[in-house]
Amino acid sequence: MTDQLGEFRAPDALVERYHAAGLWRSEGPIADLRRWRRERPDATAIIHYRDGVAGRLSWREYATYVERFAGALGELGVGPGDRVAVWLPNVWQVSALMLACARLGAVTVPLLPTLRARELSRIFARVEPKVCITIDSWAGFDHAAALELLAPPSAHRVGLDFFERSSATVDLDPALEDPDRLALIFFTSGTSGEPKGVLHSFNTIYAGIRPIAEAENIGPDDTMFIPHALTFIGGTLYGITMPLLAGAASVILDRWTGEAGVRLLRETGTTVMFAAPTFLHDILARSPGPLPALRLLVTGATTIPQRLVREMPAALGLPLRTLWGMTEVAAQTWTRASDPDDWGAYSDGSPGSGLSIDLRSSSGPVSREQPARLFVRGAGVTLATLGRDSGDLNVLAAHDDGWYDTGDHAIPDGRGGIRIIGRVADRIGGLFMIPVNDVESQLLEHPAIDDVAVVGFGDDQACAVIVSAAPPSLAEIQAFLTAAGMTDWYQPVRLEVVDKLPRNSAGKVRKDLLRRWLTDGTWGTD
Numbered sequence: 001m002t003d004q005l006g007e008f009r010a011p012d013a014l015v016e017r018y019h020a021a022g023l024w025r026s027e028g029p030i031a032d033l034r035r036w037r038r039e040r041p042d043a044t045a046i047i048h049y050r051d052g053v054a055g056r057l058s059w060r061e062y063a064t065y066v067e068r069f070a071g072a073l074g075e076l077g078v079g080p081g082d083r084v085a086v087w088l089p090n091v092w093q094v095s096a097l098m099l100a101c102a103r104l105g106a107v108t109v110p111l112l113p114t115l116r117a118r119e120l121s122r123i124f125a126r127v128e129p130k131v132c133i134t135i136d137s138w139a140g141f142d143h144a145a146a147l148e149l150l151a152p153p154s155a156h157r158v159g160l161d162f163f164e165r166s167s168a169t170v171d172l173d174p175a176l177e178d179p180d181r182l183a184l185i186f187f188t189s190g191t192s193g194e195p196k197g198v199l200h201s202f203n204t205i206y207a208g209i210r211p212i213a214e215a216e217n218i219g220p221d222d223t224m225f226i227p228h229a230l231t232f233i234g235g236t237l238y239g240i241t242m243p244l245l246a247g248a249a250s251v252i253l254d255r256w257t258g259e260a261g262v263r264l265l266r267e268t269g270t271t272v273m274f275a276a277p278t279f280l281h282d283i284l285a286r287s288p289g290p291l292p293a294l295r296l297l298v299t300g301a302t303t304i305p306q307r308l309v310r311e312m313p314a315a316l317g318l319p320l321r322t323l324w325g326m327t328e329v330a331a332q333t334w335t336r337a338s339d340p341d342d343w344g345a346y347s348d349g350s351p352g353s354g355l356s357i358d359l360r361s362s363s364g365p366v367s368r369e370q371p372a373r374l375f376v377r378g379a380g381v382t383l384a385t386l387g388r389d390s391g392d393l394n395v396l397a398a399h400d401d402g403w404y405d406t407g408d409h410a411i412p413d414g415r416g417g418i419r420i421i422g423r424v425a426d427r428i429g430g431l432f433m434i435p436v437n438d439v440e441s442q443l444l445e446h447p448a449i450d451d452v453a454v455v456g457f458g459d460d461q462a463c464a465v466i467v468s469a470a471p472p473s474l475a476e477i478q479a480f481l482t483a484a485g486m487t488d489w490y491q492p493v494r495l496e497v498v499d500k501l502p503r504n505s506a507g508k509v510r511k512d513l514l515r516r517w518l519t520d521g522t523w524g525t526d
Helices: 002-007 012-020 029-039 059-075 093-104 117-127 143-150 160-165 202-215 233-246 258-268 277-284 306-316 436-443 474-483 511-520
Strands: 044-050 053-058 083-087 107-111 131-134 156-159 182-187 196-201 223-225 249-253 272-274 296-300 321-326 329-334 356-360 372-377 384-387 393-395 404-412 418-423 451-457 461-467 494-497
Touching: 029 059, 029 093, 029 233, 044 059, 044 258, 053 059, 059 093, 059 160, 083 093, 083 117, 093 107, 093 160, 093 182, 093 233, 107 117, 117 143, 117 182, 117 196, 131 143, 143 156, 156 160, 182 202, 182 233, 196 202, 202 233, 202 329, 223 233, 223 258, 233 249, 233 321, 249 258, 258 277, 277 296, 277 306, 296 306, 296 329, 321 404, 356 404, 418 436, 436 451, 436 461, 436 474, 451 511, 461 511, 474 494
Parallel strands: 044 249, 083 107, 083 131, 107 182, 131 156, 223 249, 223 272, 272 296, 296 321, 461 494
Antiparallel strands: 044 053, 182 196, 196 384, 321 329, 356 372, 372 404, 384 393, 404 418, 451 461
């Protein structure tokens, strides 16, 4: 299997089709980096915050670090197809290391810094990394010591200081780029099945980011910020590869707090921000007032509270856009500037050129009670998935004419886009299902509810798990939903109050953990 990974490349039929259509290109991120070093050598490429202190890298400095990091990896014997595991928090070196791997034709395996022994050992066994990179310690955890125990015996274990000490360099030669080869393996958390590796080339990434960058006119005058982990697909898309494609500055924050976020937005003059609702709630709680530089604000990854969409224009001075995507789908659906300002309360947007969608239903007309199953394919969709435990390699082009079952239920939004109703794995109901996202969105309108997840239990019944300082009773919640005109059988029949909902790095609620807790009173991590 690891030999398959080392040689893995997009199927020839896809290469021919998407290159001919102009959706894939013959160059990759190294060509982008060379361009900006040549055209804007002294302009800011990265603004990075570490322990409250800001630093900057110009495009010339960024490129120099990539050359040095590639040289250091070369000294360890890294070459085309080799896997390099990057287990790091949000530091600027993540960006440089990913590009250093691209320069050598190696495969980056980004790993969230919050992953621990059980998950890491299985990932390492599956991808057999040649090099594992981490930090000494982070958030009270000794990453370096853990890596010594977890990494395969054949792998080099190195810290960031290794790259600072190395004097070797490798020139940025874009002629060696093959953007159709496997370049990145992201691992999902497996909330609805076996955790899996998601195999992307730089062209599937490119096909995902280019339509948004072009439609939203993102370019060298922009400063982009995403508070998510850079080693998560969203962080890679909007914190590394889109700024690189557009020549925009990227802002990297090591540890998120609402205070740090507001300060950063003001200090950097951020113009474009992508963030899950939980981050935006933290910002609004600080009442920052309008941010004149901010021109594009996009959210997604989970239920979007209608209240958040309504409040954003008055609070920050611009409408809130919404999007849908997943690790397997670099090409997003998103709401456009031509949509009504509050359209994010009703839609998750329409696809760009890198994505086709198919809403499939076997139970009659599509409705909120009988939503369709969302399938996707296109130039911005993963090439294949790899079972973390089973090792099963599923090449999408080999099945169902390339259509991928997202595991989401959706309905048309009436303007050529979709509205996500919920995950198939989170379905509640029999012949007719409860539109979970709608119920959650309405409950978030309740002034005493700070956060909520609607979870199934027992015989297709719904429980509302809420975060609230002064929690309402179940009867009060039901009366509130009834007053809003919500159908009786949509409504929760059980109420639980928690201090905090479990969320993953994308901001999505871990409903698998909540279901386990509701069923047997235990929590787990996998």
